[in-house]
Amino acid sequence: MTKSVNERxxxxxxxxxxxxxxxxxxxxxxxxxxxxxxxEKRERAFITRVTEGTLEHLIEIDYILDQFSRVKVRxxxxxxxxxxxxxxxxxxxxxxxPDRAVCSEAVKLAVKKGFSGLKGYVNGVLRTxxxxxxxxxxxxxxxxxxxxxxxxxxxxxxxxxxxxxEEKTEIMLRSLQEEHPLTIRCCRNRISVEExxxxxxxxxxxxxxxxxLPYALSISGYDYLEGLETFREGFFAVQDVSSxxxxxxxxxxxxxxxxxxxxxxxxxxxxxxxxLILAAEASGSPENCGMVEARDLxxxxxxxxxENIDRSGLVxxxxxxxxxxxxxxxxxxxxxxxxxxLPCSGLGVMGRKPDLKYRVSPEDIRELAALQxxxxxxxxxxxxxxxxxxxxxxxxxHAENEENVRWFLNEYPEFEPEDISSRICPELQSACTDTGxxxxxxxxxxxxGFFIARLRKQEDRT
Numbered sequence: 001m002t003k004s005v006n007e008r009x010x011x012x013x014x015x016x017x018x019x020x021x022x023x024x025x026x027x028x029x030x031x032x033x034x035x036x037x038x039x040e041k042r043e044r045a046f047i048t049r050v051t052e053g054t055l056e057h058l059i060e061i062d063y064i065l066d067q068f069s070r071v072k073v074r075x076x077x078x079x080x081x082x083x084x085x086x087x088x089x090x091x092x093x094x095x096x097x098p099d100r101a102v103c104s105e106a107v108k109l110a111v112k113k114g115f116s117g118l119k120g121y122v123n124g125v126l127r128t129x130x131x132x133x134x135x136x137x138x139x140x141x142x143x144x145x146x147x148x149x150x151x152x153x154x155x156x157x158x159x160x161x162x163x164x165x166e167e168k169t170e171i172m173l174r175s176l177q178e179e180h181p182l183t184i185r186c187c188r189n190r191i192s193v194e195e196x197x198x199x200x201x202x203x204x205x206x207x208x209x210x211x212x213l214p215y216a217l218s219i220s221g222y223d224y225l226e227g228l229e230t231f232r233e234g235f236f237a238v239q240d241v242s243s244x245x246x247x248x249x250x251x252x253x254x255x256x257x258x259x260x261x262x263x264x265x266x267x268x269x270x271x272x273x274x275x276l277i278l279a280a281e282a283s284g285s286p287e288n289c290g291m292v293e294a295r296d297l298x299x300x301x302x303x304x305x306x307e308n309i310d311r312s313g314l315v316x317x318x319x320x321x322x323x324x325x326x327x328x329x330x331x332x333x334x335x336x337x338x339x340x341x342l343p344c345s346g347l348g349v350m351g352r353k354p355d356l357k358y359r360v361s362p363e364d365i366r367e368l369a370a371l372q373x374x375x376x377x378x379x380x381x382x383x384x385x386x387x388x389x390x391x392x393x394x395x396x397x398h399a400e401n402e403e404n405v406r407w408f409l410n411e412y413p414e415f416e417p418e419d420i421s422s423r424i425c426p427e428l429q430s431a432c433t434d435t436g437x438x439x440x441x442x443x444x445x446x447x448x449g450f451f452i453a454r455l456r457k458q459e460d461r462t
């Protein structure tokens with residue numbers, strides 16, 4: 001009996017959306033997996049792995065295809081290009097799939113998509129690749145070789161090697177291609193870490209406490225999150241430990257008024273709202289739980305925040321649609337804490353968003369750094385004397401991180417950086433910069449690439 005759904009056809013559709021139409025891989029893949037939630041775990045795992053793997057290794061795959069095809073990748077018909085790319089990924093990185101099955105299924109898919117005249121070409125390229133892959137030669141030039149082997153644009157290599165050196169650069173690139181367990185944050189206002197781990201174990205999920213934070217857990221062994229009762233009940237939130245460190249280092253006092261200016265999908269806002277509740281309970285005044293206003297630019301993003309607020313059950317956080325780059329006089333001098341996790345190049349999370357490295361450019365970084373400064377210029381006014389501005393990004397280049405902090409402190413001398421080294425675990429002491437900020441690097445640290453600065457506004461001295 002013929003299957004009604006072909007996993008390879010789904011993979012091709014996702015790849016076409018991403019590589020030919022510019023869709024974001026994490027969004028389109030998430031939508032597809034939700035649509036085909038009824039498929040077996042094995043089938044959904046295949047779709048995820050081949051899609052993400054093909055995108056992660058795209059430069060290398062195209063290099064391989066150019067060695068074995070008389071038609072170069074850039075001149076191929078888009079459908080054929082997508083079929084060959086995903087097939088080469090399977091040949092090179094999936095030993096569980098027999099080479100003959102990869103070739104056969106690719107030919108069938110080409111015919112199904114209306115390219116029966118090219119089935120011989122598809123078969124020939126893939127059979128040659130399967131035979132010759134073990135002996136393929138990579139470029140002799142070191143930079144070109146690293147670019148191909150790690151599927152990383154050369155300009156990113158140049159940037160990272162200049163800022164971190166070749167050894168750390170290779171560690172980061174290698175880590176971005178490795179699979180990492182999912183990290184979750186226990187919602188401690190609703191359940192203890194011990195109880196959550198027990199509940200997860202009952203659901204067949206393995207969990208380990210992350211070394212950086214006692215309420216961060218690495219989990220594995222689940223089918224899909226929505227199938228877990230603990231997730232549906234809002235007992236945990238999916239969040240990388242690097243992002244959790246923002247809320248941890250913010251350490252809001254009971255009753256604080258908090259403004260998160262670029263909040264979607266809301267993880268940091270919810271974390272801080274939870275910290276406010278815990279702080280209020282610890283102070284003996286549980287009613288003094290403060291408030292978090294979580295903002296973002298579009299109604300779509302704001303709705304994502306609202307959905308997560310609803311699932312969390314938190315009552316001290318609200319979602320508002322507003323542009324962070326436009327001043328809001330009503331908040332001037334009213335915030336005890338401002339969270340500014342600003343739009344950035346995202347180079348620290350390329351492992352979870354593999355197509356991102358092909359989208360961003362050096363010009364994008366310059367434009368983003370300028371946008372970050374524009375937003376910081378607006379939001380600094382919201383911080384009351386003695387209040388705190390938390391600046392963070394999910395990237396690892398100096399222009400968007402340390403250089404922006406130095407610029408900010410020069411422009412707004414009423415702020416001063418707070419050394420956060422005393423607030424973090426010993427394993428992260430070496431990640432602190434000379435300005436007292438935290439720069440996490442993928443592979444070097446057990447987290448995404450991330451930057452955090454804690455900037456306090458001085459008290460009025462008049």
